[in-house]
Amino acid sequence: xxxTSIITVNYRQPALTEDFLRSLxxxxxxxxxxxxxVDNGAEEDNGERFxxxxxxxxxxxxxxxxxxxxGNNLGIRYAQGDYLLFLNxxxxxxxxxxxxxxDELHCHxxxxxxxxxxxxxxxxxxxxxxxxxxxxxxxxxxxxxGVMDDDDGQYSYMTTQTGYCHGAAMMCRxxxxxxxxxxxxxxxLYYEELDWCEKFKRAGLKIGFTxxxxxxxxxxxxxxxESPLKSxxxxxxxxxxxxxxxxxxxxxxFGCYYLFIAIPYLIIKRLIQGKVGLAKAALSGxxxxxxxxTDSSDLGIELPAT
Numbered sequence: 001x002x003x004t005s006i007i008t009v010n011y012r013q014p015a016l017t018e019d020f021l022r023s024l025x026x027x028x029x030x031x032x033x034x035x036x037x038v039d040n041g042a043e044e045d046n047g048e049r050f051x052x053x054x055x056x057x058x059x060x061x062x063x064x065x066x067x068x069x070x071g072n073n074l075g076i077r078y079a080q081g082d083y084l085l086f087l088n089x090x091x092x093x094x095x096x097x098x099x100x101x102x103d104e105l106h107c108h109x110x111x112x113x114x115x116x117x118x119x120x121x122x123x124x125x126x127x128x129x130x131x132x133x134x135x136x137x138x139x140x141x142x143x144x145x146g147v148m149d150d151d152d153g154q155y156s157y158m159t160t161q162t163g164y165c166h167g168a169a170m171m172c173r174x175x176x177x178x179x180x181x182x183x184x185x186x187x188x189l190y191y192e193e194l195d196w197c198e199k200f201k202r203a204g205l206k207i208g209f210t211x212x213x214x215x216x217x218x219x220x221x222x223x224x225x226e227s228p229l230k231s232x233x234x235x236x237x238x239x240x241x242x243x244x245x246x247x248x249x250x251x252x253x254f255g256c257y258y259l260f261i262a263i264p265y266l267i268i269k270r271l272i273q274g275k276v277g278l279a280k281a282a283l284s285g286x287x288x289x290x291x292x293x294t295d296s297s298d299l300g301i302e303l304p305a306t
Contacts, residue, residue, distance in 0.1 A: 005081030009071035041065030069183035112205025131162035155211025235285030
């Protein structure tokens with residue numbers, strides 16, 4: 001029997017994680033999977049609460065907020081499966097989801113990290129993710145494929161190479177991590193899964209998308225709420241990602257573009273909008289890159305208590 005370890009991170013959303021576990025309990029064969037919940041920044045122990053829904057659950061409580069990468073890395077250390085499936089706790093799986101992903105990795109040994117078709121939970125016909133284009137290292141931008149298109153089965157028979165996986169749902173072989181390594185925890189929020197994809201590529205493995213399996217994501221279809229924390233990590237990690245993964249000529253050109261075009265435009269826009277806190281957070285994200293190495297563990301910001 002091939003065991004798959006499902007890893008999810010809960011950050012003070014126990015009700016959402018309960019819904020996630022109910023989804024697994026109806027679609028996953030407990031003899032073929034182990035489910036690991038990393039309770040990140042947990043003020044109280046939710047283990048028994050979660051086990052009421054999924055009795056065989058492996059529950060790991062971390063009183064410290066480890067971020068997305070740190071939480072998943074902690075789960076990896078407990079995982080016994082040959083395959084590792086990383087799912088956001090705001091997702092809902094569909095029938096045969098796990099064996100399809102596992103079979104696709106088995107049939108495509110050149111693919112190291114694989115994501116499924118992701119649809120919005122609030123409108124299950126609308127596509128959120130059907131792959132990503134490659135990164136433009138001069139601008140630090142790429143595009144999602146199929147975003148907001150109707151799902152008419154156009155990806156249902158497709159498994160193909162793509163630019164990047166989506167952090168809400170991705171599977172890999174545990175054995176590959178011996179050469180690839182874990183996610184980089186100093187990203188904390190945003191870009192960590194893109195950086196991990198680049199690590200897979202450097203290890204000689206491809207990044208894959210399959211439309212044969214699909215999952216529903218409860219992320220809002222509208223623009224998410226802005227916050228200084230989000231602004232800081234988005235600005236900081238975009239440059240950090242380029243510094244870590246682009247060759248030096250492209251990294252140099254990106255730095256010039258970012259410092260003299262993109263960020264001044266962003267700062268002026270925020271000030272016109274009266275969002276001074278977001279402007280300051282963006283400047284802090286830039287300053288971190290100016291003053292820190294690419295492997296610095298200093299996040300450069302004090303995390304909120306809640």
